[in-house]
Amino acid sequence: MAVALFIPCYLDQFYPNVAIATLELLESLGLDVVFPTDQTCCGQPMANTGCNNDCAPVARRFVEIFSPYETIVCPSGSCTSMVRNHYDDYFEKGDEKFQHVKNRTFDLCEFLYDELKIKELKSDGKPVRFPHKVSLHQSCHGLRELRLSSCSENMTKRENKVRGLLDLVEGIEWCTLSRVDECCGFGGTFAVNEPDVSASMGRDRIADHVASGSEVMVSADMSCLMHLQGLIRREKTPIQVMHVAEILAGRPLPS
Structure with a gap:
């Protein structure tokens, strides 16, 4: 294909x-x-x-x-x-x-x-492993427009496709958020037009991930993580970010 x-x-x-x-x-x-x-x-x-x-x-x-x-x-x-x-x-x-x-x-x-309906992940012939505490940030576009999972304002139950793929990775320890589908505050040009509101929303989102005990925040949207990573770096918050593709491809947590 x-x-x-x-x-x-x-x-x-x-x-x-x-x-x-x-x-x-x-x-x-x-x-x-x-x-x-x-x-x-x-x-x-x-x-x-x-x-x-x-x-x-x-x-x-x-x-x-x-x-x-x-x-x-x-x-x-x-x-x-x-x-x-x-x-x-x-x-x-x-x-x-x-x-x-x-x-x-x-x-x-x-x-x-x-489309592919993959059931296993391997890197160099071995099962992909990521032995870390992980929390999942679900982007608004992914949830509300692509329907990658359920969202709290809609009663329709949907499979969590990002979580389903990450469940194929050995060693992940999932950390549960108190607000699983809340916006990060980025919103593209919204972050430029409303920087204070955007940053406040981002800090709330980061605090929820940190409180869950997570080592690494994972998302299918690097735009969300770009916004959150900026706040994390400036405020020296003890958590890292990774795109889901990096974990599925067998990349280690950055040192």
């Missing part, structure tokens, strides 16, 4: 190790991974700010680049959701290229859980 890898611009610039871990993970599962080198931003920052005229050509360019591929995989729930749930305004109804990209763009975790 061949897949095209979409790496969001913030991962490319700030967290290339997450992109590399995603590539290694997909290849370890026997996939033929293609990286279209012309790819750029999905346009989400412009859309969040209301600059739809600026976002439109970026969205059209994205579809033009990725439409030749059968499946597109992205290690970011927010960018995946941008393509799936917010591109419609930029395309005519019946646009076949757009409909194909919309229907075949997946968040990494939903692709592994729903």
Whole structure:
């Protein structure tokens, strides 16, 4: 099976190790991974700010680049959701290229859980291990738009796909949060327009993870972790962050 890898611009610039871990993970599962080198931003920052005229050509360019591929995989729930749930305004109804990209763009975790239905994880022929206390941050886009798990304001029960994948990793000790689906406060340009509110929400989220006894906060959205990691570093809070792809690929906790 061949897949095209979409790496969001913030991962490319700030967290290339997450992109590399995603590539290694997909290849370890026997996939033929293609990286279209012309790819750029999905346009989400412009859309969040209301600059739809600026976002439109970026969205059209994205579809033009990725439409030749059968499946597109992205290690970011927010960018995946941008393509799936917010591109419609930029395309005519019946646009076949757009409909194909919309229907075949997946968040990494939903692709592994729903499409590949993986049942085991190995690295160098051995089961993947991560012997640490872990807490899971579930992003708003992942929960409320991609439905990667249940959220407290909706009574519909859903499988927790990120947790289900991490349960394949040996040695994880789960730490339970008091508020399992609360926003981190990032919200893209919200953090720029409302920095004090954003930082306050982030501190609350970090405090919940720390109180659970967690060593490492894990998420499928590095954008959330980028916001939280900034607060953690500045305030020297005793917890680390990792993207789920890094753990699934067998990466150790950074020293």
